Amino acid sequence: MSLRVSVSPWPVEVTAWTFTNIFNASNVLSMNTGDWLKGALIASAGAAVVAALWWGAASTAGQAPAFKAPRTADGKPDLNGVWQAVNTANYDIQAHPARPALAIRPAPARSGAPGLGRATPADLPAVPVIALGAAGGVPAGHGVVEGDEIPYQPWAAARKKENVDNWLTRDPEITCHMPGVPRATYMPYPFQVLQGTDKILIAYEFAGATRTIHMDAAGSSPSDTWMGWSRGRWEDDTLVVDVTNFNDQTWFDRAGNFHSEALHVVERYTPASPYHLMYEVTIEDPKVFTRPWKMSMPLYRRFETDAQVLEYKCVEFVEELMYGHLGIRDPGTGQLNK
């Protein structure tokens, strides 16, 4: 049996916990002199890192600034925590203007009284979602795709458009199916990185999906899956995850962007400050795209003290939608179905 124990020199003990605590006066006051000195040293080191970070962020916009990630007890970069994307990628990974709804019906033909036609919006919400009003609208976003172009093969571009037109009946998010990778990362729900020794779990809130990232490269997937089979490795401070064995059922967003079972995803999680990771993902699928393409975005630490991934067992939220018409009796009204 080999046991790895690391008693690290103090500078690598600069963690998010340290960052919050060095500014906590009562904590500093309760230290003895030696601790105070060490605290002061770490505080100045922390300040230097923060300064470097600000400088880095300002000088290399869009790139992960140089940041030395805190280390786990066994000396690996520490990615533990609850994280969340804050962007509109789940609506549409490409740049998009605001629009009234995800499901749109064609604008009515312009006719009738002069002036009325000009007042008619270009798009109207599809009938099933009219009642949602502004709550059902789509916020604009710059997109997260490098160069903003998804290199679809011609047949696939047509299929993507068809997906948009049939969003209500095709998006697997609507039926609470597991969201796949990378979509799970940037859905508007938190996820938790639980970093063990030879496995890292990513526990997503949506649909209770969990991925096991095998750092020991153990095993292989016996079949295609929704969340893929993930093998991880460290490249300096970056967690690189190679994901294969997907099925063709998941999407990239609510805008109909899709892939086949030949999907190969490579994710890179790079700590960029105590409070954020840079997330970069390469998408490869020779059956659907003409070349590999990339997305990138920051992920933010949920650092409120009660940050937690809670249950979102959405199966029960979609049963009426999926099976309501099949029952003998409508559970909502008690009426017999015809």
Next chain:
Amino acid sequence: MNRRYVVSLGVLATAIVILALALAPGAAQAPTAAKTAAPTAWTPSRTPWGDPDLQGVYRYEAAIPLERPANLADTPFLTDEEVARRDQAEQEQEAKRLAGGEGVDVGRQPLSESPIRGNEYNSFWQDHGRPRQIHNRTSLIVDPPDGKLPYTPDARKAEARSAARYGIGPYESFLDPDTGERCLTDGVTALMWQGPNGGHNRIMQSPGYVTILHEEYRDRRIIPVDGRAHGSIRQWFGDAVGRWEGSTLVVDTVNFLDKTHYEWANVWTRPSETLHLVERFTRVDADTIEYEITIEDPTTFARPWKAAIPITRLPDGTQIYEYACHEGNYAMPNLLSGARAQAQAGEEGR
């Protein structure tokens, strides 16, 4: 950082002790599988951050039923001869299963009479990849002493009603099947003893957390062991907080939702909002966790009860695979449209 520094030194000290123990002659031999429930003093290794290491993929492989079968009412423990007889019965049933037998053909008995957990249902669901451990106990329940669930009279009636409906109906809507058939959950209290059908559990530890990943229904519990208090949000799996008592993980869970309803030829797995669940995970040897649950739920039970469940660690490299139940739940539309067709046929037949 001060606290972390001290913890690191603690880890080092512990590692030295463990190393010394490991080098001591004979220490590498694991004790033979304990036949009684009493957790023995076995010192698990530590994670790099200093917690007792419970990690691995575990499954309940003992053939002990939760409640004591009626014909063994006064027999909490079997003699070696009786164990051998049960072992033989198990092997004969297994042979009949492999020959394609089902139900009564393989010796299937009702849940209340079966001395072997796992033979009370359609055997094609059962995964008998490994021989099950035959144990000398006749029930997982160790308290009350009669090995029976201490239902209140009302709860017993409700259980009997829903058991009578199971597999029979009526199935008037998607709410009538149980929460397993709806691909929701088999319930937090079933995770560790679910047995030979998707019952693999990965226990994974990270600093401040113990996570249990249950293959079936991809149920997941992220249990903080960082000293925090209970939260206030009710969930299907409640609000769990853990702590270490020596090498034992103690998990205290409250704030359940009264939603889980799992009947699959099974025993009680139904929390109500008043359930207080205390679980103790003690690694008693390299391959066994003694998993003890204490259940207090005045809505359902007249008194608290306790069960002791031996959980077996599966070989290294055992994986938890994806369980996409809802994603492929063809049974639900088939069941409902079948019930509807039956109802229509009944009307037309009048």
